[in-house]
Amino acid sequence: MGKTLFEKIWESHIVVEKQNQPALIYIDRHLVHEVTSPQAFDGLRMNDRKVRRPDLTIATMDHNVPTNDRSLPILDQTSAIQIKTLEKNCEDFGIKLFDINSPNQGIVHVIGPQLGITLPGTTIVCGDSHTSTHGAFGALALGIGTSDVEHVLASQTLWLEKPKTFEVRVEGKRRNPHAVTAKDIILSIIKNIGTAGGTGTVIEYRGEGITDLSMEQRMTICNMSIEGGARAGLIAPDQKTFDYLRNREYTPKNYESLVDFWKKNLKTDPDATFDKTFVLDINEIAPQVSWGTNPGMTCDVDESIPSPDEFSNGDANQKKGAEKALEYMALDSGTMIEDIKIDRVFIGSCTNARLEDLIEASKVIQGQKVASNVNAMVVPGSQMVKKQAEEMGLDKIFIDANFEWREAGCSMCLGMNPDILSPGERCASTSNRNFEGRQGNGGRTHLVSPVMAAAAAINGHFVDVRKLDLN
Amino acid sequence: MEPFQKVKSIVTPLDKVNVDTDQIIPKQFLKLVQKSGFGKFLFFNWRYDENENLKSDFILNDSKYDGSKILVAGDNFGCGSSREHAVWALDDYGFSVIISSSFADIFFSNCFKNGILPIVLESTLVDKLQQETDLIEVDLENQVIKTNSENIAFEINSHKKKILLEGLDDIAQTLQFEEKISSFEEKSTIPSVL
Numbered sequence: 001m002g003k004t005l006f007e008k009i010w011e012s013h014i015v016v017e018k019q020n021q022p023a024l025i026y027i028d029r030h031l032v033h034e035v036t037s038p039q040a041f042d043g044l045r046m047n048d049r050k051v052r053r054p055d056l057t058i059a060t061m062d063h064n065v066p067t068n069d070r071s072l073p074i075l076d077q078t079s080a081i082q083i084k085t086l087e088k089n090c091e092d093f094g095i096k097l098f099d100i101n102s103p104n105q106g107i108v109h110v111i112g113p114q115l116g117i118t119l120p121g122t123t124i125v126c127g128d129s130h131t132s133t134h135g136a137f138g139a140l141a142l143g144i145g146t147s148d149v150e151h152v153l154a155s156q157t158l159w160l161e162k163p164k165t166f167e168v169r170v171e172g173k174r175r176n177p178h179a180v181t182a183k184d185i186i187l188s189i190i191k192n193i194g195t196a197g198g199t200g201t202v203i204e205y206r207g208e209g210i211t212d213l214s215m216e217q218r219m220t221i222c223n224m225s226i227e228g229g230a231r232a233g234l235i236a237p238d239q240k241t242f243d244y245l246r247n248r249e250y251t252p253k254n255y256e257s258l259v260d261f262w263k264k265n266l267k268t269d270p271d272a273t274f275d276k277t278f279v280l281d282i283n284e285i286a287p288q289v290s291w292g293t294n295p296g297m298t299c300d301v302d303e304s305i306p307s308p309d310e311f312s313n314g315d316a317n318q319k320k321g322a323e324k325a326l327e328y329m330a331l332d333s334g335t336m337i338e339d340i341k342i343d344r345v346f347i348g349s350c351t352n353a354r355l356e357d358l359i360e361a362s363k364v365i366q367g368q369k370v371a372s373n374v375n376a377m378v379v380p381g382s383q384m385v386k387k388q389a390e391e392m393g394l395d396k397i398f399i400d401a402n403f404e405w406r407e408a409g410c411s412m413c414l415g416m417n418p419d420i421l422s423p424g425e426r427c428a429s430t431s432n433r434n435f436e437g438r439q440g441n442g443g444r445t446h447l448v449s450p451v452m453a454a455a456a457a458i459n460g461h462f463v464d465v466r467k468l469d470l471n
Numbered sequence: 472m473e474p475f476q477k478v479k480s481i482v483t484p485l486d487k488v489n490v491d492t493d494q495i496i497p498k499q500f501l502k503l504v505q506k507s508g509f510g511k512f513l514f515f516n517w518r519y520d521e522n523e524n525l526k527s528d529f530i531l532n533d534s535k536y537d538g539s540k541i542l543v544a545g546d547n548f549g550c551g552s553s554r555e556h557a558v559w560a561l562d563d564y565g566f567s568v569i570i571s572s573s574f575a576d577i578f579f580s581n582c583f584k585n586g587i588l589p590i591v592l593e594s595t596l597v598d599k600l601q602q603e604t605d606l607i608e609v610d611l612e613n614q615v616i617k618t619n620s621e622n623i624a625f626e627i628n629s630h631k632k633k634i635l636l637e638g639l640d641d642i643a644q645t646l647q648f649e650e651k652i653s654s655f656e657e658k659s660t661i662p663s664v665l
Contacts, residue, residue, distance in 0.1 A: 013651055015648065016648050016651055020628075020629070020630075021628075021630045022628075022630055024645065024651075024652075026646060026652070026655050026656075026659070027665065028659075028661045032565040035502070035554075036553070036554065036555070037502050037506035037553075038505075039504065039506045041643065042504075042505070042506075043642075049642070050597060052652075053663075055663040055664060055665050056663060056664055057664075058664055063501075064501075076502075078502040078503065080503055081502075082502050083502065085504050087564055087603060096664070096665060114611045117664050118511075119661070121661075122661055127555075128552075128553055129551065129552050129553040129577060143553040143577055144553060144577065145508075145553055145554075145555035145558070145577060145580065145581035145584065145629075146555040146556075147555060147581065147584030147641070148580070148581075149583070150642065151641055151642050151645065154642045154645075154646070155642060155645045155646060155652060156652065156656075157645060157652060159641070159645070159647075161628070163576075171641075171652065183592050194546060195489055195550060196489075196547040196550065196573055196575070199547070199573060199575065199576060200576060220583060226551075228476070229547065229550065229576070231576050231577075250665075252662040253638075253662070254517075254662065258660075258662075261660070294489050294491070294550075317488045317546060317594075318488065319543050320486075320488070321487070321488045321489060324487075333527060371629070376622060414493075414498050414552075415498055416498045416499070416501060416502065423521070433491075433493070435491045435494065435551060436493070436494060436516065437494075437497060437516050438493050438498075441497070441516055441521075453627065454509075
């Protein structure tokens with residue numbers, strides 16, 4: 001019987017295998033950042049261990065770096081200590097670091113692909129759940145905890161139980177691909193499968209609706225696999241993948257021979273079977289807006305907020321969850337999404353802060369101004385994205401519209417740095433999580449695409465971007 | 472890691488589904504560079520009001536649950552961020568067993584690295600245990616939860632069970648496979664980053 005792409009990558013990385021036990025899997029790329037690594041390096045020191053393969057390990061600082069003027073000192077002392085700690089750890093253990101002043105600094109999941117560090121068919125780990133992003137290149141990319149970070153630093157391997165396979169087939173063509181984006185596809189998937197729908201599985205996204213997407217859009221899809229509970233998300237590499245990674249700063253020298261190998265090997269066999277399948281038809285799909293406190297609590301922009309009964313389908317616990325969510329979000333069932341007024345707009349994060357995201361958002365706001373009661377900011381995913389955007393004049397479009405134009409980092413996606421919502425503030429956000437307090441204690445997050453966020457900034461409330469001329 | 476012993480305690484019922492790791496330990500506490508001391512920040516936004524006074528309506532603040540070592544929560548516990556700080560906070564607070572009808576994968580894996588036993592049970596059994604007011608005993612060796620009225624068997628992967636019962640150092644175990652790792656590296660065709 002044929003094999004799935006996941007099974008092929010898995011099998012080619014087994015170091016030790018025993019029946020009914022986890023397998024020891026080799027890790028080809030380890031990405032490190034300041035928040036989930038200090039205790040791991042401490043563990044190495046306590047046990048007198050070294051980093052086995054510094055040449056497969058790359059570090060940057062993204063989670064708690066300020067996004068304002070980089071020449072200023074970091075005021076938050078605990079953040080400053082964490083950043084200094086990463087610098088020292090990288091120096092002590094011989095790891096390449098893109099620090100706060102590096103032109104390559106940025107969100108770890110944005111810079112990996114941009115630098116050609118992410119490669120098809122590889123195993124990639126990082127102490128961050130959104131590592132799934134790299135699956136867009138046909139890599140098996142897993143988020144891990146700090147103990148596993150230490151384990152990979154010490155051994156370049158991980159003990160893993162083999163996940164099940166989950167096919168998500170996206171069929172059809174979007175009528176208006178500028179208004180209905182990759183973000184709307186993945187939010188629709190999560191709305192349907194639920195936030196635990198992918199638990200214990202690796203998703204392979206397939207079908208015309210996926211192959212039509214650019215690499216940056218595919219990253220948006222794979223990025224939110226974890227929001228559907230999956231261990232990882234994968235897309236088989238194709239010509240777009242190979243072209244994207246060619247001639248990047250760290251693209252391997254023998255790239256073309258690697259491409260030949262990948263073309264032959266990195267695809268699911270026609271007769272392979274998956275443990276489960278979900279099919280989404282995107283012909284009629286609408287822009288999505290989350291209304292609750294997890295990404296599954298999402299509806300179409302032209303709908304009203306469902307009642308807890310409608311949402312829960314008879315599940316008492318889900319109903320209670322929806323009631324709590326509406327209370328936290330200060331929203332009533334039956335309210336039209338387009339009638340929800342917002343205070344803040346955040347265009348950023350590893351989900352939606354790449355160049356295409358900024359180009360698409362800029363089309364919506366060109367020549368207009370942010371609504372007077374709205375505070376809006378753009379935080380590019382990396383310093384490279386920022387530079388490319390500035391070369392295209394996008395910064396000017398955003399600044400002229402009264403958006404703040406910032407330096408790269410995770411920023412208000414998780415609010416570890418000074419970029420946070422105040423209690424009660426409502427935000428249209430291009431990030432990935434609308435959990436209680438995620439963007440600031442008491443803050444209320446609505447997950448949307450970059451074009452939806454931009455349109456909300458101009459209008460002060462959500463609008464259906466299918467009504468706008470975006471071509 | 473200390474070997475996992477039998478646990479006898481009352482249960483703390485956390486009657487919520489989809490408890491994410493942002494709730495278990497909010498981001499402002501992720502800036503610390505050590506593993507200890509996270510217990511006081513556990514469920515911070517649910518436990519404390521804006522003036523950092525204890526909220527009377529949150530279960531952990533009810534003194535009858537003081538000293539409880541067993542948390543029983545709704546479906547999909549530990550979803551979201553991979554932050555192991557969530558497990559460090561639960562451990563530091565005093566929980567050594569977490570029971571739910573399902574766990575998010577990364578959280579589940581993180582538990583075993585820190586000597587915490589996550590137990591998956593049918594949701595009807597989870598609901599029942601949330602109502603339990605007497606002491607219960609969790610016996611990992613025999614894979615059974617003993618209440619006054621019944622014995623509830625639970626499943627666990629034999630490898631994970633061994634790690635907890637023996638308190639094994641994961642990395643030391645792995646490094647015994649040094650030869651196999653080296654020979655894998657010799658055959659690998661994936662180039663270095665640098």
